[in-house]
Amino acid sequence: MKNRIQTARPHVNRNEKLIFEHSSPGKCGVDLPPLDVPPVSAAEALGEVYRADIEGFPEVSELEVVRHFTRLSTWNYGVDTGLYPLGSCTMKYNPRINEVVARLEGLATDHPYAPEFLAQGCLEVLHQTARCLAEITGMDAVSLQPAAGAQGELTGILMIRAWLEQQGNPRKYILIPDSAHGTNPASVTISGYQMRPLKSDAKGCIDLGELSQAMSQDVAGLMLTNPNTLGIFERQIAEISELVHSRGGLVYMDGANMNALVGVARPADFGVDVMHLNLHKTFTTPHGGGGPGSGPVAVKKFLEPYLPVPTVEKTPDGTFYLNYDRPKTIGRIRTFYGNFGMAVRALAYILANGPEGLRQTTEDAVLNANYVMARLRDVYDLPYDQPCMHECVLSDKRQAARGVRTGDIAKRLIDYGFHPYTTSFPLIVSGAMMIEPTESASKEELDEFIDALRSIAQEIEEEPSFVLEAPCSTRISRLDEAGAARKPVLTWKP
């Protein structure tokens, strides 16, 4: 039958015009009530900075604005719409109970300048969250101030610097394994250190010989992620910490991968002096645009005096207060007390699960990642062949021989209805495919995901060009990423 549709209203399967393109002259989205004060001439009041009009500003009705953004919102892919196996990001379910608790009137509406005696409940939430995180990591004290993982790193490295300065010499370098997250070198540099890369060994872990050689009297410490970005636990972590300590350095742990350890292993027990946690990863607070993030820092006793101010403390009679009187503090890291709402959600998650629940969560996350690895290793290359923790890293080595790379496979996954895995990271694996299913994925969902990746491998064998053109089921097909980066067009009308 002939397709008679000539024009159609925008709907979920169609591309969406820009808000500017919906504009028609003279439309106005607001209808202000009559003035209840004497009118003032804006032109007179503002003088030469006054303008009557903004050229090209979209003129649309309120309903058109609502529909435009509502339609765009249906394009989102989130944890609430499907599996989100983006390695290193721990995209797990954010339980709705967190949101219920965060909206409780006393927690949601309290003012940060409220006097302490009226804010006891909020202070207790902060105090208890810090205590729970200290218990989970085995560390002695926690600051909830840093607003993201990278800010936590900065806070931690600044504390290492402050402590070493107190010992008489801040030293010059921080060692970072070549598998590290890109934020690590940046945090180190901003803290006034130079970073020195450590080459991983054939198993993807820290090479003790290499470390021993690098760990000179000029080195302030080691910054490591454990399990590392290959999803592999550093089995020699106790020896590693001992070596760093014996040369007068400190051990910083990037806690981005704590989803593999909670309830099973405590970083304090394997020699970590300072670390950060990502509440928006491990402790189910929202990610990204919906955030904000939260990157609490946990320290051993000897670093406690350097924590950011204020700290939340408790008097012997059980009253909570904010302590600003800390002469050795590195100072303030964030306005007020960090992203308070995230502490509320994380605490709700921790208490709802309890110790056994948290341990189960970790075990499920590790089991899921190993299941994915076991069921895909016969079709995709496994560069570091050993049991993984919460994520596994495969590579496109076999597919690359047919001209298909990790980014192409990721785009084809979109056609199968899944969010892509992390591509091309960690950098020590050529063509990396980094998959972190988290504990939230059911076996049924994992099987569908695995079937999709197996099917794509088959497509690559039979007709690689098909995969190279993916995605083909989306509103917009493959974007010219190189073109966009080389010649970015930042105006809506070229």
Next chain:
Amino acid sequence: MSYPAEFLYTKDHEWVLVEADRATIGVTDYAQKELGDVVFVELPRVGDSVTAAQPFGVVESVKAVSDVFAPVSGSVEEVNSRLQDKPELVNSDPHGDGWLIRVRMTDPRGTEKLMAADAYETYLRETQTR
């Protein structure tokens, strides 16, 4: 693409063409393939000095941002200004028009640690089969 015999190579996948005390430096075909589409190249200024085995520039691709390490020490005499507008030359002609910088070498003996083309190709095979 073959690796020119007149070049010397580093383990970090840079090449250098030494002519008397002048050295032309670029990244290898293997490097550009691994990087993917190059979108931006950051180079030193003429007159800056570069040190062997230390980073002197940055190559940014759609996948990653990578330091480029100097195979030899010296002062920069010329930079490939075409890369400003056409970073894709690094992909299309890595051993030719995609060169990065020319330096006047301060120590011509600095090339002893570098690999000849056949040694580099062996090195690539070993790296890839790991």
